[in-house]
Amino acid sequence: MPEFIDDSTFGTYFETFERTAWRLETRRGYASDRQSVHWARWKAGEDVSRDPTSAWRENIQRQTAAGKKIERIRLVDDPPTEGQLFLLARAPSNEAVGEDMRNMWRADAEHLGLPALDFWLFDDHRALVLHFDEADEYLGAELVEEPTRIAELGQLRDAAWPHAIRRRDFAAQVASSV
Structure with missing residues (x-):
């Protein structure tokens, strides 16, 4: 079992990076999403794309205003899981504060040889690999x-990024296939 950081320090990595924070999300869903009030609102048919500000988004806005890049690729199954559809619906809140959100079909990621690994990469010298249970x-x-x-x-980032689709364009593909 790997050694984990103290979760109370997790947010500091997003305050102290110098140039880039890059994320690969490969899970089909996250328990924390399903347990959130946003999930319940989304399941009830409410628009969750423009939620009120949060500490996370305030920090992202500060970092991007300072010229730093925050980028993310989320893998999506065909058809998308409920968790993936939820994340697509929530993404505009992060984009509104400067995060570059992209998606990739899981089959394309597998073709590129991307592993099922969730991680944040900071400035090409530090990473947080996120671990989840079944x-x-x-x-x-x-x-x-x-x-x-x-x-x-x-290398995983460099292989994936050119093939990722901007969230808005990807959401249109998903909507036309549902």
Whole structure:
């Protein structure tokens, strides 16, 4: 079992990075989403794309206003899972504060050889690999600073990013297929 960071320090990685924070999300759903008030509102048919500000979005806005990049790719199954549809619906809130949200069909990710690994990569010298159990419950984040492993994560980013589709365009593809 990997050694996890103290979760109380998780947010500091998003305050102290210098240039880029990049995320790959590969899970079909997250227990924390299903347990949120936003999920219940979305399930009730409410628009959850423009929720009120949060500490997360306030920080993202500060970081992007300072010229830093925050980018994310979410893998999506065909057809999308309920959790993936929820995340597509929520993404405009993050985009509104400067996060570059993209998606990729899981089959395309598999063709590229992307592993089922959720992680954040910061400035090409530090990463947080997120661990989950079979029920999609978050177990913890493993800090990675070993140069060879960081280089591997950077190669995954470099392979995936050119093939990722902007969230708005991807959402249109999903809507036309449903």
